[in-house]
Amino acid sequence: MTGRLVIIGAGQAGFALAAKLRALKDARPITIIGGEADYPYQRPPLSKKYLLGEMSFDRLQFRTSDWYPENNVEVWLSTFVEAIDRQAKSVRCGDGRSLDFHTLVIATGSSPRRLPDEMGGSLGGVYVVRDKQDADRLAAEMKPGRKLLVIGGGYIGLEGAAVARHLGLEVTVIEMAERILQRVASKATADAMRAIHEAHGVSIREKTGLTRLLGVNGQVTAAELASGEVIDTDLVIVGIGASANDAIATAAGIETMNGIVVDEFARTSDPNIFAAGDCALLPWDGGRVRLESVQNAVDQAEAVAAILAGGHDPYRPKPWFWSDQYDVKLQIAGFNLGYDRTIVRPGAREGSQSIWYYKEGILVAVDAINDAKAYVTGKKLLELGRNVDPAVVADASSDLKQLIA
Known part of the structure; x- marks a missing residue:
């Protein structure tokens, strides 16, 4: 001291x-x-x-x-x-x-990364969400019937899309990569989250790049896509990392x-x-x-x-994350960097599932979609440093909690 x-x-x-x-x-x-x-x-x-x-x-x-x-x-x-x-x-x-x-x-x-001015990043109605002022300005624009374009299919973009649909906006998400969540989650997780958004009326367009935003009197009115197509929009959320x-x-x-x-x-x-x-x-x-x-x-x-305060212990990260979208809770334990295999395990409730990530045969992460039991179990296994045979995970009748005990 x-x-x-x-x-x-x-x-x-x-x-x-x-x-x-x-x-x-x-x-x-x-x-x-x-x-x-x-x-x-x-x-x-x-x-x-x-x-x-x-x-x-x-x-x-x-x-x-x-x-x-x-x-x-x-x-x-x-x-x-x-x-x-x-x-x-x-x-x-x-x-x-x-x-x-x-x-x-x-x-x-x-x-948050912003669009450059030459792509329309300085137009009115173009938002990022990082602090209270960002959220306050965006909230004032979220009116039923308006058209929202979300640029980027990561967690921030998808959460913004879910809120906008809840508030009655028409929502389009464009993602330049092969699929949404490509940088942070497996194809199985992306497929599940895409299906949830589409069931709520969101239009998700993958492998779709943005050329520029268009505006009138300094206010965004449309987006020109890499294909040459122009789509109308009243406001934009930029979620590109x-x-x-x-x-x-x-x-x-x-x-x-x-x-x-x-x-x-x-x-x-x-x-x-x-x-x-x-x-x-x-x-x-x-x-x-x-x-x-x-x-x-x-x-x-x-x-x-x-x-x-006088301690000597190194910091050993034990990552966990979450994302709330509609009535869906996506919970993530571990860090899937470098994974080479995934296993999808159905949950006990309809629509629930978990995705288990392996790297060279070692469990490294778990995504749980409305499956708190799988999340808690996976998180505990990772914290304890215990590996799980992929065949056991794939067997929906197996009780993974026994592995912790």
């Missing part, structure tokens, strides 16, 4: 780090610097329950504003860090203020490559500086990976807190 800890980033990782240190009775002064005007809040519900109007913003906030002074956590809102001076151990902010640190943690997250917010680290001479390179203790190439959350590029299976998930942001930040 020593000099000031400065946390750049007031998202999930930044808050989790401060909260865990206080739970560990670490009394060092903490300052969180965040670019938004609001105290730290949850982001996943922004594209789901918040956008639907089913969850108020105060329910998204991790703590009320009183919690921060009560726990000696200073928060600088609406403030951007312009530079890190590693030699002087200080940060300089855009408003002219500087702040010295003993330890620095960069938790700047990631930013995210890039790590690592520019501040790069400028300071810290090692980066679409993510801030960290070791198993979340230390950067500067031993006094850590990184956690979506911006961190961490060791994984002999390589490096960015894990863009709430689970990783919290777990990695809490691991950093434990290290700062």
